[in-house]
Amino acid sequence: MYKALIVDDDVAVLTFLSKMIRWEDYGYQLIGACTNALDALELSKDHMPDLIITDIGMPGMDGIEFIKTVKQTDEHPRFVILSCHDDFKFAQQAVQLGVQEYILKETLHIEIVQELLERVHHRLEEDNRLQKKVEKLHFQALQSKSVWKEHWLRDFLTTPLPEEIKWREQLAEYGLDLSLTHFVPVVCRMYRFQDAITRYQNEDMVKFIICNALDELLQSEPDVLAFSYSAESFCLLFACRKGLKSNPDEWVEQVCKQLQRTLSKVLKVQVSFLVGEIEQHHAAIKHQLLGLLQAADPFFYSATPEILRSSQIRPLNNPEDLLPFYSEYTEQVNHLIIEGNRDVHPVVDSFIQFVTVRRVQPITVKHFLFKLMLDIQMKLTFSHQYNYEKIQGHLEEMDNISQLKEWMIRFLEGAITLMDQISTKSKKAEIVDAQKYVLLHLDQKITLGEVAERLFLNASYFSRLFKKETGENFIEYVNRMKMERAKELLNESNRTIEDISQALGYDNKGYFVKLFKSHYGVPPSRVH
Structure with a gap:
């Protein structure tokens, strides 16, 4: 349903148009009837109408100035001018502003207004169809560009290296300056990836949105290229010169921080960056990118999104299997559930701190929790309530310890509730x-x-x-x-x-x- 607004200092006209016309029957929602242009402008700030019917001869700001002011903010509304004057000068100005409907008030009848609303509704529908077609073509063009760049990156990483000069010429096709001799590879990694999936519905949409956002944000940085690798990982290539007077480290970090802030603020998506070392030859750059893409686990224990250099990565350890501690945590969890103790945080916090301090491999932690869940469900005889494969898949997708903590809290609280229900109903x-x-x-x-x-x-x-x-x-x-x-x-x-x-x-x-x-x-x- 389209939004409509009436502006006229003649209260009788406002009353006639507001009360005598059944706007909903013609596909409109009347959002306001203002007696002056300033009130109408204020209303339009929050609710820009699709159709504006305005008088010309109003005190203060007249209808022509009102239309000009609205068009400076938004070009899409359609206008209908009401006038008491059969004045060619007003009509000429209205035509120059793109107004297609001009009605004298003495000819204002219900039937005329109804016909006008039908005509404008038809034009709005045509505008919408055309706009959607344009947006679709634009989306396809952007998508094709993103896919093309992703294919290039994957070919570079998985196929034999082309000659160096040919590789540089390929980068020049994307806009990089051939005179820049060195490169800094960077991997952009989604932080709490499943949050982005929840917000944008699926991986394809996440990848498309982030990739195009990176391209747009890097328009002011002509020496940086962004490539999608997956919905969760993106690669940046910073082209630069290396010398005693030029150090690209500060520039790379500054750009990454700006991208981090903007993506978080505008798209509500958080990312971490893993920055490689400056290199000149494409073989070394390929080697670094492959290593950076595989180094996802160091971010698992990050409390917030980070920007790390490859030299700062703390290796994950697995000095001891978690199995010797399994009995201890099983007993703690069993006591919580059996006692109906809903304060699960001490047990959860203890486990999270235990694996964080030891920086245990994420896959080991996830397998430990999955086994714990299975044993609890079998012991307490409510395993039929859960889809094991779905839960296992959900655990494997988690990329941050904070997500595992939230999952443990929900699972234990749910198990306690379910145990209470089973106990009270069955015996x-x-x-x-x-x-x-x-x-x-x-x-x-x-x-x-x-x-x-x-x-x-x-x-x-x-x-x-x-x-x-x-x-x-x-x-x-x-x-x-x-x-x-x-x-x-x-x-x-x-x-x-x-x-x-x-x-x-x-x-x-x-x-x-x-x-x-x-x-x-x-x-x-x-x-x-």
Whole structure:
């Protein structure tokens, strides 16, 4: 629906046009009826109309001056002039301004206005169709240019090198000065890439928007070229001279900072930059670009977007597998969920700090969290609520530790809520409390009488109630939980069988081994 505005110092005319015409029937929304041009200009600042019907002979700013002023701001509105004067001079000025409709007030009737609105609506529709066609052609042209440049970059990185002179001539076709002898390669990496996907819907749109934004922002920097490599990574090539009096480092950093600020402010997209070393020969530049493109992981632990030189990259370490710590974090998470403790931040913060200080490889951290999620879901019997492949894919896409932290918080809070719902719906409160007690005290001896007493129930009654609600005896349940925990400890640590039996409240190692073999069909020594 198009926006329309009426401007006339004659209140009777305003009332007639506002009340007697059903604007919506003709595809318009009447956004205002002003008695002077200044009020109309103020209204147009925030809501530029598509159609403006204005009087000519108004006090202060007349209709002709009003139209000129609007056109200085926006060329697209269509104008209809109202006048009490059949004056050729006014009509001539109106035609010069592109006004196509000129109506005398004495001929103003509903039928005439309705016909006029239909004619203008048709022209607006034609304007829109033409504008969309132009925008589509412009989009295709820009897209073709971006694709062409991306193909050139990929050919340069993946095929045998052309002769140096030919390579420089190719760069000259993109606008670089052939007299500039040295180059600084830079990789622009999206920071929290999934945030950009959420904002712009898909990877193709992100790549197109960023690539064209870089081209536009670098128009004032003729010695810099931007190439898309993927939706997440872009390459910049700074052409310069190397000498005692010229140091390109400050220039490169200044340009990167400006790009960083503008992309964040205008597109709400954050980027980091990885700056290479100055080189003269294309073989060295190719080698650097390949290395910079593969060096995404150093940004994983960045709290904010950064600009780093390749010499500043801190290597990621994996001095120790996370597996020895798996049991510790599993136990912490289990206690949170079982107790219904919604303050998950201490556990999450502890884990994030643990991997950040050690700068563990991101893929190792993600696999650790995925395994943790699977084990929790299987143990708490609500795995049917989740799509494993989707969650695994989502984890792998995360490019920053802050995203993993947010994901852990959401997952644990959701697991606690879901566990509460399952507990309240599936069993009597006494059974839920008994099961929680067992899970929280697997390191102790647990007897039926002790738990019944805690619940203020007769031991015999509690035993029958537990069997009825769960389908297994209470002691069977205790042993099953302990054996499942024993298997976890055997798989995830180097502790001895004797240590594990004592950690689960068994004084007699032989009895523990017998229970384990009865439960799994093999002795604990065969698990490793």
